[in-house]
Amino acid sequence: MSNTPLLVTCGLPYTNGPCHIGHLRTYVPADFFVRHKRHCGEEVVFICGSDNHGTPIVISAESEGITPREMSERYNDHFDITFKKMGIEFNRFGMTDDPENHRMTKEIVQNLINNGHIYKKIISQSYCPHCEMFLPDRYVEGTCPYCGEKARGDECDQGCGKHLEPGELKDTVCKICGAKAELRDQEHYFFRLGDFNEFLQDYLPNLKGTSNARNYAAGWVKEGLHDWCITRTLNWGVKFPGNEELVVYVWVDAPIGYISFTKEWADLTGGDWERFWKGDSSVIHFIGQDIIYHHCVFWPAILKGSGFMPPEAVVASGMVKIEDKKFSKSRGYVVWTNEDYLDLGLSPDYLRYYLLSYTSHTKELNFSWKEYQARVNNELVDTIGNFFYRTMHFTSKKLGEIPQLNPDKEILDEISGTISEVSRYVSEYEFKSAIEAIMALGNYGNTYIQTNAPWKLIKEDKDAANQVIRNCLQIVKALTILLDSVIPEKAQKAWELLGFTDKVKDREISDALTGFESVKLLAPEIIFKKIEDEDVEKYEQTLNMRVNEAKLKENSKVIDNTRKEEENMITIDEFAKVELKTATIIEAEPIEGSKKLLKIQVDLGDEKRQIVSGIAQFYNYEELAGEEVVVVTNLKPAKLFGVESNGMILAAGEEAALLTTKLKVAPGTKIL
Template sequence: MAPSEPPILVTCGLPYANGPCHIGHLRTYVPADIYVRGQKKMGYHPLFICGSDSHGTPIVVNAEERGTTPEELVSLYHDHFDDVFSRMGVEFDYFGNTDDPSNHRRTRSIVEALMDEGHVYEKDIQLAYCPSCDRSLPDRYVEGTCPYCSSPARGDECDQGCGRHLEPGEISDPVCKVCGSKAGYRTQKHYFFRLSAFSDFLIDYLQNLGGTANARNYALEWVKQELKDWCITRNLDWGVKFPGNEDLVVYVWVDAPIGYISFTEEWALRAEGDWERYWRKPSRIVHFIGGDIVYHHCIFWPAMLKGAGYTLPTAVVASGMLKIDNKTFSKSRGYVLWVIDDYLERGLHPDLLRYYLASYTSHTKELNFSWKIFAEKVNGELVGALGNFVNRAVTFTAKNFEGTVPVGNLDPEVTAKIEAAVVEVKAALAECEFKKLADGAMALADYGNVYFQANEPWKLAKVDRVRCAAVLKNCLQIGKALSILFQPVMPDKMESAWRQLGLSGAAAEALFDDALVPVEEGRRLGVPEHIFDKMDDSMVSDLEEIFKNRVAGLEGKKVEGGEEKMTPIKFEDFKRLDIRIASVKEAETIKGSEKLLRLIVDIGSEERQIVAGIAKSYRPEDLVGRNIVVLTNLEPARLFGVESRGMLLAGELDGSAVLLAPERETPPGTKIR
């Protein structure tokens, strides 16, 4: 990037530090990472910033229920997300925390600037109050009915109906979520941001906002309706203290996006950079977000920045919704893919999921995940097309030309195909259409396979080695182009391809235009190996069984604040559970799994095989002879190819399983009542 061009800052919506990472999170972070890597291949030097969203009522509620502090809960999930992003190849330049002192300072500074400019005022409001708990009920402490569409709603959002942001005191029929009692209202003084005064500015701003049309159009629709002033304070101890009234904290949707600025400051301190170059001077600021937080990023956030005198975002890229196995995404019903437990710990490579997220559908459309479709894309596109071509090109060249790049001229048709693919990938990146990017690169792999097959180098090797050399050099050139074009999507796998092709440097360092730079003749190739492994039917069946078993096991549960909560059941339902004391006869690890053990247990009337996810908490040899508690009438399931006919019962403490057991020796088969 030339010094005169404005710098580029890319951010992702901050993951809420209140629960583990799932595929819905990655729908934002993986495309953003692809975009950043792609910008680097265009010759730019974007700064990539993110961090944990650490404040707000849900975290306080969850911490109270767990018997821990908000600080400890946030630390747990901050480290969790940092680890997941690293393992998934999402490389932020800085990953911060909105509870860091720098964000407290920057938030208070911006709020003070808004107050100095007359954009903030005091107002007495009616706030939900629980007489039983003797406490105010901000946000997620209260639930009731949306006053606009009459749907069930939580304190600050109509999450099951019209999706409208709700101000404190707006919710109808309030109920305390802590004790379930009917809540009343009390008059309290709070602070409001004059959002209504920014209506004309927002309409002009949004009409020129870059990014995806779904974000721009959704926000414009809201702004053209009546904009209400925005309450920016809450009755909590956890959060950024409000300047001039430390009995209140700043609303989380004020300090969370300000984290983008404070994280840039923290990066600047470490890298000897200039944060004001991004936030006080002309720059290109691109926000990647989920479709559910458009309102906050396209209305609240630019109005705050405008009022406080900061640089405005130039683009907002909002993702479409998500389904799991054609069912609406739902953690409470089990229609979710947990990134660590369901994917990474199954031994699946991160780049396969990155490719699926990029190539399944347009970024703004609904994405459906299923193991069947996942396997079809891996086997058909990655193994069958891309991997097959690179492997054939390298293997055949190594075998027939002593492991070096042969001498030959590039075919004009091949050069034209590569050039067209580069143009298409660049255009797709500019449009944030990652499926077009992946499809454009994969079309080149398909062409490579056709070219290889049509020219029959296995025959040319016997009758025309000069022509054979030229054909294989063209194949290696296509392989180089594929490594470069796919690198933003599958960074690790493309480095493998790059090494096999014997290219200098790294695929990550190559620009898109380098795809047309001829491979160096006489250069030694790497060792040929398969880049991608085929997923066999049994593996897919096992993954589907795990998913189906979880869905069946979660019937009757719901998730709130990242925590599963059981809904009430009748005593007759409990009596249907056949829970017994069992004795462990055998125990062993299951090959390929870090979490699962295979147990043979005596339940009195027979011996059963059970698969249990306790390998990280118990050694097999320590389990033999122990009495445990087992649910025996659970529908059989196959986990990693091993049938499980029952489920042992255990609690969880600090992330480790704790087996339930009778307090004294009890015969196997004894029923729990």
């Protein structure tokens, strides 16, 4: 047992959609860790909350006609309730949009400003001329400049995973209207991440937790750190100190939520929040693999730069697959925690067990309904359930009470060895190995009762049978305490059947080696029930139906796009209506008030024309005279910036390469 208090946090769920099994990959192991540490007598505060800011919430709220706050409150309640149903018990579950986090964020950002770690700079940022607005992260998408994959505003989420600064994306489009975005200058604020290069080089090798978090972060530092733009052009979020037109980047105020929620917990309980963030305690973050950079590089630097202690450990989980397919909500490969599981009456403990026992915490977890069924039936039902029921049923029916004997030393040694093994694995974040150690004790119990056969022994030697059962009951008690961290609902039921009236979660691990407080057991019950084949078929059908619906939607999109392409196609007769002629530019001059447009006079052989063209950014107007170009001559006249235009000069590409002919031809020559 450590005298150092622990603060354990989980990555904050984002409040623009419901809880799915991918979320639980982080929260269930964290809850298991916390429960076990408390059984071991350690002081642990467990903190989480919802992440309420950023563009996706604004987009989702706008689509529903509600405010971002209303959407955030809805999903904050949803996650809070869902986690409780799953037996995940936080000391505080807050919201990053609550007043305390606004205040704490502004205070920390101001500290960083005062300490010289934040500066302002004018940058080029994506702007949609159609929507007449700057485009924050999730309002813009384009091509990653590093790997060429499709990416969103602040992260290459489909490719290399790199963090992207505003203006880095290529070929950007506005996600609101689909129009091509352009770059415009705007003042923003930057965090000098490079100031912390030496600190991080010393910090990361000593960072505890899982090796994937430590090694991944060290790789980023080795590549070189770039300053982070920490402001966005949004109305929704924490206002930047001294500039109310900007909000703080969500990856600043979201992790600060860990501190804010700790303070809220302290205010409610009389605790000392600074003890955890400025004192001698240990902060442990449980996160998903996709946010390692933010928690192991960016976050420690913010804490260091503002006078707080960086985390002692970061525990990063592997990703999730569904039936051997990459987890994808859009493609239907998703299991929703409520709709597909809890609402069907399935045990939260069964899912907790699967998530903890399937694979190492850092490896990819595959959720399969058949594998789920096999683990529940073969391990929880046949191993633990069978041993519990056989032991308690024999005690109740044949003996009438718990034998007033001490367990054999062999039994206590086996339990002590299991406790030591489990505690070591939990401290090493090897949760699968910890579960295997617990199950090994269950297998030991089954083998012991089967080998000693008290139902036969009682006919020959009742005292010996009593000793066997007493030993088995000690193993049941030990397993119940150990399993509380894994399957708390079932463990509490078993605890009560053993005659205890308190909460098993409040017991210390050492109680696994002590006796019973009552000689009477409750009437034995079957605690674990099998998952039937027909039920698994139904669950698989639901998943398959969702996948097929997603495919139909995708096919529908393809058909719609094909139809649009066909609608955009023209016949040869329609094309013949377009009159294309060669022309020679006589002169060009800028149009007052416009940075893009030029007023150009062209020679079409038999006439002179005035045409307004948007090529001012690419050509020196004084050097255009004499250039041979191709002109659409039968367009209806139009006025641009008050200047009449009678035609269109054709150009190609983003740099407006003027179209011309390979051989010299006379002005006015028709293009066939």
